[in-house]
Amino acid sequence: xxxxxxxxxxxxxxxxxxxxxxxxxxxxxxxxxxxxxxxxxxxxxxxxxxxxxxxxxxxxxxxxxxxxxxxxxxxxxxxxxxxxxxxxxxxxxxxxxxxxxxxxxxxxxxxxxxxxxxxxxxxxxxxxxxxxxxxxxxxxxxxxxxxxxxxxxxxxxxxxxxxxxxxxxxxxxxxxxxxxxxxxxxxxxxxxxxxxxxxxxxxxxxxxxxxxxxxxxxxxxxxxxxxxxxxxxxxxxxxxxxxxxxxxxxxxxxxxxxxxxxxxxxxxxxxxxxxxxxxxxxxxxxxxxxxxxxxxxxxxxxxxxxxxxxxxxxxxxxxxxxxxxxxxxxxxxxxxxxxxxxxxxxxxxxxxxxxxxxxxxxxxxxxxxxxxxxxxxxxxxxxxxxxxxxxxxxxxxxxxxxxxxxxxxxxxxxxxxxxxxxxxxxxxxxxxxxxxxxxxxxxxxxxxxxxxxxxxxxxxxxxxxxxxxxxxxxxxxxxx
Amino acid sequence: xxxxxxxxxxxxxxxxxxxxxxxxxxxxxxxxxxxxxxxxxxxxxxxxxxxxxxxxxxxxxxxxxxxxxxxxxxxxxxxxxxxxxxxxxxxxxxxxxxxxxxxxxxxxxxxxxxxxxxxxxxxxxxxxxxxxxxxxxxxxxxxxxxxxxxxxxxxxxxxxxxxxxxxxxxxxxxxxxxxxxxxxxxxxxxxxxxxxxxxxxx
Numbered sequence: 001x002x003x004x005x006x007x008x009x010x011x012x013x014x015x016x017x018x019x020x021x022x023x024x025x026x027x028x029x030x031x032x033x034x035x036x037x038x039x040x041x042x043x044x045x046x047x048x049x050x051x052x053x054x055x056x057x058x059x060x061x062x063x064x065x066x067x068x069x070x071x072x073x074x075x076x077x078x079x080x081x082x083x084x085x086x087x088x089x090x091x092x093x094x095x096x097x098x099x100x101x102x103x104x105x106x107x108x109x110x111x112x113x114x115x116x117x118x119x120x121x122x123x124x125x126x127x128x129x130x131x132x133x134x135x136x137x138x139x140x141x142x143x144x145x146x147x148x149x150x151x152x153x154x155x156x157x158x159x160x161x162x163x164x165x166x167x168x169x170x171x172x173x174x175x176x177x178x179x180x181x182x183x184x185x186x187x188x189x190x191x192x193x194x195x196x197x198x199x200x201x202x203x204x205x206x207x208x209x210x211x212x213x214x215x216x217x218x219x220x221x222x223x224x225x226x227x228x229x230x231x232x233x234x235x236x237x238x239x240x241x242x243x244x245x246x247x248x249x250x251x252x253x254x255x256x257x258x259x260x261x262x263x264x265x266x267x268x269x270x271x272x273x274x275x276x277x278x279x280x281x282x283x284x285x286x287x288x289x290x291x292x293x294x295x296x297x298x299x300x301x302x303x304x305x306x307x308x309x310x311x312x313x314x315x316x317x318x319x320x321x322x323x324x325x326x327x328x329x330x331x332x333x334x335x336x337x338x339x340x341x342x343x344x345x346x347x348x349x350x351x352x353x354x355x356x357x358x359x360x361x362x363x364x365x366x367x368x369x370x371x372x373x374x375x376x377x378x379x380x381x382x383x384x385x386x387x388x389x390x391x392x393x394x395x396x397x398x399x400x401x402x403x404x405x406x407x408x409x410x411x412x413x414x415x416x417x418x419x420x421x422x423x424x425x426x427x428x429x430x431x432x433x434x435x436x437x438x439x440x441x442x443x444x445x446x447x448x449x450x451x452x453x454x455x456x457x458x459x460x461x462x463x464x465x466x467x468x469x470x471x472x473x474x475x476x477x478x479x480x
Numbered sequence: 481x482x483x484x485x486x487x488x489x490x491x492x493x494x495x496x497x498x499x500x501x502x503x504x505x506x507x508x509x510x511x512x513x514x515x516x517x518x519x520x521x522x523x524x525x526x527x528x529x530x531x532x533x534x535x536x537x538x539x540x541x542x543x544x545x546x547x548x549x550x551x552x553x554x555x556x557x558x559x560x561x562x563x564x565x566x567x568x569x570x571x572x573x574x575x576x577x578x579x580x581x582x583x584x585x586x587x588x589x590x591x592x593x594x595x596x597x598x599x600x601x602x603x604x605x606x607x608x609x610x611x612x613x614x615x616x617x618x619x620x621x622x623x624x625x626x627x628x629x630x631x632x633x634x635x636x637x638x639x640x641x642x643x644x645x646x647x648x649x650x651x652x653x654x655x656x657x658x659x660x661x662x663x664x665x666x667x668x669x670x671x672x673x674x675x676x677x678x679x680x681x682x
Contacts, residue, residue, distance in 0.1 A: 163616035
């Protein structure tokens with residue numbers, strides 16, 4: 001008898017994808033800006049983290065415009081991680097724009113325009129705006145799924161205040177966010193009508209007697225009074241770039257034909273700047289300088305660097321953080337050599353934070369954090385082997401082996417990654433050094449036509465970690 | 481007095497008139513960027529529609545806000561993803577007559593005793609309440625606000641028939657004279673006939 005597998009229903013809470021830096025939740029500093037050895041996903045790099053913390057204070061303070069910081073260090077020493085940590089520590093209210101140096105090269109837009117847009121995306125304006133919100137207690141929520149399993153869902157939501165009651169029809173997006181927030185009858189919620197954002201205020205007092213299983217943090221609130229729909233003043237942050245776009249759009253029916261904004265005229269920008277400073281003087285708005293992070297900054301060319309020099313002088317410029325892994329190299333667009341591939345006059349304006357390679361203990365710690373993040377259980381020995389691999393090859397390679405080893409382990413029905421799983425993936429996937437060595441060897445000596453001695457050569461060549469060795473079985477190199 | 485202020489504001493606005501579809505359509509553009517549009521019936525001179533539009537503080541044009549007339553059914557395509565009121569809910573709209581401000585609330589299938597309508601002069605609004613806690617509405621009278629005239633409790637009446645609650649508020653004589661003058665002025669405006677008019681806002 002065959003059993004049919006029932007597909008799991010899991011559309012309620014989607015699992016977040018795991019990115020290269022998703023384990024980082026902050027800079028891992030205490031209140032006195034002293035770095036903790038392991039905290040918030042950050043390991044080691046104490047001096048650089050402390051330096052980043054000082055910069056962070058400066059950004060939070062918001063008084064100093066147009067400072068620039070360069071994070072320099074070898075590949076895989078956590079430059080991007082520090083920048084991401086700063087972004088996380090700043091929170092969602094401070095604009096943080098990240099771009100890679102090569103992103104600004106486009107045929108549609110000039111380099112300097114792309115850079116100015118990035119600069120203005122990193123400047124926030126907090127402004128009051130009136131929006132229409134619906135605030136009430138949920139009486140009933142009813143969601144019908146079509147019998148076929150596919151197609152649009154239909155939903156109805158009944159909300160009430162102490163004075164009235166209204167039935168709403170729900171669209172697909174609203175149904176999804178309601179189920180994501182786990183809204184149920186008895187909750188007091190607000191819905192922003194324009195954006196569809198739902199926030200739960202708590203549970204209604206009238207439901208306080210229900211013997212429901214409730215978390216300790218469940219708050220009881222009064223049922224709202226008066227009308228369900230209210231106009232409320234909300235403060236929100238928009239970037240200068242967004243204001244630019246709104247005001248540069250062709251007005252009237254012509255707007256229908258010009259979807260893209262393309263280049264924004266400098267007059268529009270000047271007008272906006274004047275308006276924003278007027279609002280600030282009147283107390284209507286507050287300027288929030290954010291952070292512009294340019295990764296791989298050596299990819300910028302001479303024109304961009306001189307533009308940066310100029311742009312940093314404006315009082316409406318964010319704090320600029322750049323990262324590079326280059327040493328003394330040619331500045332793009334010239335024949336001159338310069339440290340980090342950045343012209344000396346710009347370097348002179350920068351505060352430079354250096355990162356250093358990780359020690360074995362730190363590598364071990366990082367790999368452990370990544371194992372947790374990727375939900376892979378690993379035995380102590382396997383962890384040691386992986387740390388060795390990380391030290392001999394690169395941290396990135398070792399991190400990549402975690403999820404692959406996890407898969408290999410799962411395929412053999414194991415629950416914990418063992419040394420064999422690591423060995424298996426180590427033989428399946430070459431790292432950068434082994435791969436280039438292999439190419440060189442392959443070119444001049446046709447390794448596979450030789451006999452057993454070549455395996456010994458290969459062992460020396462490939463710098464294998466202890467406990468691993470290569471033998472030839474059936475004309476193939478096998479890692480044991 | 482404030483009636484004059486509003487009158488002056490109306491006079492100073494840029495007006496564009498158009499006669500189309502049996503209606504006299506007038507578009508006002510005020511100095512602060514606000515726009516008002518009115519539609520009058522050609523035969524009876526009744527005001528059918530009055531709506532407002534203004535730019536939000538960031539400079540983006542807003543939606544038309546209807547003050548008088550039937551609400552336009554929003555196109556389902558854009559809003560279908562979000563939330564909207566069910567068609568069975570009460571529909572609130574204003575429909576003036578020559579001598580009264582009048583509001584109609586449709587889809588209210590309750591007996592007349594359920595309703596109570598009152599004027600809150602301090603908050604400058606009227607309040608509709610239901611004793612069965614099904615409907616509640618606060619609304620202002622923008623015409624009186626614009627002319628800064630006081631609200632009067634004694635001139636408000638309401639009736640209920642065919643599932644519709646009709647609330648009437650007798651227009652004060654200042655408003656009556658103002659509206660009369662305005663209509664006379666508007667009739668003098670050279671309305672372009674059918675076809676495209678040169679609109680100053682575009």
